[in-house]
Amino acid sequence: xxxxxxxxxxxxxxxxxxxxxxxxxxxxxxxxxxxxxxxxxxxxxxxxxxxxxxxxxxxxxxxxxxxxxxxxxxxxxxxxxxxxxxxxxxxxxxxxxxxxxxxxxxxxxxxxxxxxxxxxxxxxxxxxxxxxxxxxxxxxxxxxxxxxxxxxxxxxxxxxxxxxxxxxxx
Amino acid sequence: xxxxxxxxxxxxxxxxxxxxxxxxxxxxxxxxxxxxxxxxxxxxxxxxxxxxxxxxxxxxxxxxxxxxxxxxxxxxxxxxxxxxxxxxxxxxxxxxxxxxxxxxxxxxxxxxxxxxxxxxxxxxxxxxxxxxxxxxxxxxxxxxxxxxxxxxxxxxxxxxxxxxxxxxxx
DNA sequence: AACGATAGTGAGTGGTGACTCATCTTGTCC
DNA sequence: GGACAAGATGAGTCACCACTCACTATCGTT
Numbered sequence: 001x002x003x004x005x006x007x008x009x010x011x012x013x014x015x016x017x018x019x020x021x022x023x024x025x026x027x028x029x030x031x032x033x034x035x036x037x038x039x040x041x042x043x044x045x046x047x048x049x050x051x052x053x054x055x056x057x058x059x060x061x062x063x064x065x066x067x068x069x070x071x072x073x074x075x076x077x078x079x080x081x082x083x084x085x086x087x088x089x090x091x092x093x094x095x096x097x098x099x100x101x102x103x104x105x106x107x108x109x110x111x112x113x114x115x116x117x118x119x120x121x122x123x124x125x126x127x128x129x130x131x132x133x134x135x136x137x138x139x140x141x142x143x144x145x146x147x148x149x150x151x152x153x154x155x156x157x158x159x160x161x162x163x164x165x166x167x168x169x170x
Numbered sequence: 171x172x173x174x175x176x177x178x179x180x181x182x183x184x185x186x187x188x189x190x191x192x193x194x195x196x197x198x199x200x201x202x203x204x205x206x207x208x209x210x211x212x213x214x215x216x217x218x219x220x221x222x223x224x225x226x227x228x229x230x231x232x233x234x235x236x237x238x239x240x241x242x243x244x245x246x247x248x249x250x251x252x253x254x255x256x257x258x259x260x261x262x263x264x265x266x267x268x269x270x271x272x273x274x275x276x277x278x279x280x281x282x283x284x285x286x287x288x289x290x291x292x293x294x295x296x297x298x299x300x301x302x303x304x305x306x307x308x309x310x311x312x313x314x315x316x317x318x319x320x321x322x323x324x325x326x327x328x329x330x331x332x333x334x335x336x337x338x339x340x
Numbered sequence: 341a342a343c344g345a346t347a348g349t350g351a352g353t354g355g356t357g358a359c360t361c362a363t364c365t366t367g368t369c370c
Numbered sequence: 371g372g373a374c375a376a377g378a379t380g381a382g383t384c385a386c387c388a389c390t391c392a393c394t395a396t397c398g399t400t
Binding site for chain 2: 131134135136139146157159162165168
């Protein structure tokens, strides 16, 4: 499980099950005993990952500081993407036969809450909607991964997205 | 060639060469006679596609209207992505053995020109840089494709990005 | 019509990767 | 220590795909 996380984080979901088994120091058969299908293994991994993200978002909600919480979450998620290719697959619901279609629900709710608080605090434009934020999130993660954003470029690019969401000074 | 364009547009670069041949109404051997390697076929396709994009950008530069040209180009490119999965592969330089690494150069130059004119016209913040615009472009295309943006969502999401790039009224 | 050249064919090859299963190992209970 | 269950093994199967090549069809030239 840990090994699988590593392998998929490094190589993405198209990494072979053999590679996962090798890294875990077991035989392929063992992997397939625990997870009848590669998709099952991926789903289990995704579930854990999703939970982490939701916890992260919840922690930011609890911490207060609504003016920056959403942006902070955004930045962290994109950072994580750079180191973990599984995240993108999760967000893109790609490479999995039975898509985790609605599985993003909890994450979306968490983002919605962060957004709502940011708006109530007057930090984010009132007309920004959750689906737009999710769309930007997916785009930023995908872009960071495939476009090879450096930390500096990431900061500047996210800065533009944030500027677009920020409420103009009254 | 036309068939290949269709197939890769629909299924992305991982479509099989057999499928391309079938669609073209020829045998696989024929495809490989013209393009010794799948990568060669892809490269040829990408080259044409890239040229189209550059021409598109150049036309917008020539048309004047520097205040909206960049955003117009941005929107068109993202729209095109929705219908053509090859575009993303091009922007991500993915799925091709010999990457077209520097091949994006002409496109980047065209974007740079659009950006510079937008800035000179006072429509775009002076501190926005070309690499940021390219990063947003890649992100938007990837996001649109894997996030399944509807036309409405696309409009609103791009709107946020554009707002982030737009110069505040003086 | 005979010839070579050029293009087209499609069964075959090799490699890869998901998944299986007969066999072996380990642990547990009496 | 013997018997049984639960887990682990890894060579093997099957499907898919990029790519090859011996052969065939078409065409322009003489």
